[in-house]
Amino acid sequence: MLPEQVGDWVLHELPRLNEAILNQHAPPELLVTELCEHVLPGLPDPTQLTPVQAQRLVVHLGFAGASVARHYQEHTPGGTEHPERAFDVLTAGEERIPFRRYFAGLAQHTGTGHYDRDSYASLVRWNVGTVRVRLHGEVVAELPGVFDDGRIRSYTGTAGEERFFLLVKQGEAIELAVNCALEPLTAEHASLICEKARHRVREATVLLAELRRLFRDFASRPAEETMAADAFMDVFRQFAAHWTPGDIPPSGALDPEALKRDFLLGIDEPEYDRQARRLFPALLDQERTEIGNLMSDCPLPCRVLAEVGVDEADLRLSDEGDLRRLVAHHPALIDWHRLLTMHAQVSGAHLMLSKKFLFKPQRQRDAAGLGDQHLVSNRAGTTGMTETYLERLTRARQRHTLAALRPVLIPENRDPGADPAVRSDRGAAAPVVLELTG
Structure with a gap:
């Protein structure tokens, strides 16, 4: 098949085949036969494609590869011990290049440093159309996709899978907008307490409040408007099986904008740096560079304290009178505290999901004695993050650098979009609008 035909096949035939195999209406070998006889033989040399064409084909073959890996491991005794054997009979192009080697060459040709299997970048960011974030009516971030057909590719073609992919991309787009607001403050001589900096911090807080709302709204809606938990656990997640032993399956933990925000704002968790670096192979080149740079920088809240002449230890030992005087002298601390509090609340909303x-x-x-899935465990995220670890991360974000100011600040359980401190310069409450194009 030509790449465009592969796209049609992934949109229509692959979901049908996956559904048939999952419902035991077809043997898993049927998918392999279809790929070997109709899909893979006509694929071009990756070097003949443009980078965007290569990105699109990475998305499509990523879905195909994930499907092959899942069905093989579920139906083959010992398959999880040698997941790479799922691809033994698959070859691509006239030269019959082994599938995983072809995929790796295709990923390299994208020029992005994409992983040699499906990843968060291809499944979410490239797959879903472009998402724009508007604040006060102005575009503050745009997260592009690589398709312009208005479709979201999925494993089984269900609306629930499409909704989940869209949710994750919308979340990343908002996170990108937050980071775009904050990253200029990382400049060496930037003031973090001047009015311009405070405005950026307020804007970032409003955006994070929208992210929290997005997560809460998805969690509160009925299953028919989102995705049933059983479908998420038993169908969707099980396609995140290994392609080779020890590789890194797609996961929300690979959202680069979330990782950046944690390092911009700081997180009191000793193992977090190591956990982030463990994910680096599955990130894109630019993401690895940007996150690595932020990991070596001083978090913004620590620089705020340095600018006002206080260190975190002294802040924790200060009595309420000293804290009130400090805040009165440096009101920017109120804005930064609100931002860090909202950052922690977003973490709590994600944990709730x-x-x-x-x-x-x-x-x-x-x-009930029903046990766990043997392929992709539902007792942890696909990168191994347990519920306990996610709870620990949420508590770490709550123990932020300015947490000692909490007793002297107004309780912040209101929606910051309705707070005068985070209104736009025109005095109107700052709306956040998400637009999906392409």
Whole structure:
């Protein structure tokens, strides 16, 4: 098939085949036969493609490869021990290049440093159309996709899978907008307490409030408007099987904008740097560089304290009178505290999503003696993050650098979009609008 035909096949035939195999209406070998006889033989040499064409084909073959890996391991005794054998009979192009080697060459030709298997970047960012974020009516971030057909590719063609991919990309787009607001403050001589800096911090807080709302809204809606937990656990997640032993499957933990925000704002978790670096092979080149640079920089809140002449230890030992005087003298601390508090609340909303769609249902299954999936465990995220670890990260974000100011500041349980401190310069509450194009 030509690349365009592969795209049509992934949109229409692959979901049908996956559904048939999952429902035991077809043998898993049927998918391999279709790929060998109709899809892979006509693929071009990757060097004949433009980088964008290569990106699109990476998306399509990523879905195909994930499907092959899953069905092989579910139906082959010992398949999880040697997942790479799922691809033994698959070759691509006239030269019959082994599938995984062809995929690796294709990924390299994108020029992005894409991983040699499907990844967060291809499944979410490239797959879903361009998402724009508007604040006060102005575009503050744009997260492009590589397709312009208005479609979202998925494993089984269900609306729930499409909604989940869209949710994750919308979340990343908002995170990108937050980071775009904050990253100029990392400049060496930038003031973090001047009015311009405070404005950026307020804007970032409003954007994070929208991200929290997005997560909460998805968690609160009925299953028919989102995705049923059983479908998430037993269908969707099981396509994140290994292609080779020890590789890194796609995961929300690979969202680069979330990682950047943690390093911009700081996180009191000793293992976090090591965990982030463990994910580096599955990130794109630019993401690795940007995150690595932020990891070596001083977090912005620490620089704020340095600018006002206080260190974190002294802040924690200060009495309320000293804290009130400090805030009165440096009101920018209020804005930064609100930002860090909202950052922690977003973490809590994300944890709530994880509990609803993964950890709580699995505990119920365990209590009923139903056990776990043997392919992709539902007792942890696909990169191994457990519920306990995610709870620890949320608590670490709550223990932020300015947490000692909490007793002297107004309780912040309101929506910051309605707070005068985070209104636009025109005095109107700052709306955040998400637009999906392409």
